[in-house]
Amino acid sequence: MDIQRINPCARWSDVTVFKGIAHFVEVPEDAGQDLAGQVSQVFSQAEASLASVASDKSQLLSVTIYVTDFAHLDTLNLAWEAWLPVGCAPSRACVKVELANPAYLLEIAFVAATAG
Numbered sequence: 001m002d003i004q005r006i007n008p009c010a011r012w013s014d015v016t017v018f019k020g021i022a023h024f025v026e027v028p029e030d031a032g033q034d035l036a037g038q039v040s041q042v043f044s045q046a047e048a049s050l051a052s053v054a055s056d057k058s059q060l061l062s063v064t065i066y067v068t069d070f071a072h073l074d075t076l077n078l079a080w081e082a083w084l085p086v087g088c089a090p091s092r093a094c095v096k097v098e099l100a101n102p103a104y105l106l107e108i109a110f111v112a113a114t115a116g
Helices: 034-052 070-083
Strands: 003-006 017-020 021-026 060-067 091-096 106-113
Touching: 021 034, 021 060, 034 106, 060 070, 070 091
Parallel strands: 060 091
Antiparallel strands: 003 017, 017 021, 021 106, 060 106
């Protein structure tokens, strides 16, 4: 029962894999962008994280999306639906929160199946 931790540091690992299930969280790298820009960054980072564990967005099992303002939901949902392959939507929760960096408009926690 080995746990694989990719790029661990004192506070987190970029991705944690256990029994073929990957867990990771993405936040925007450039928090100065609007929601569409931040969503695009998070999706791009998620694709890289998935690729690092031999997975892809069609293998997503569950996501928890943290947003700072529900007024952004239409923009988020349009981007989400365009990003996901047809028929591959994971289970999803969307929660309004205050994030650690006030410039972040969203943060997404992902769970995905891997080839392992």
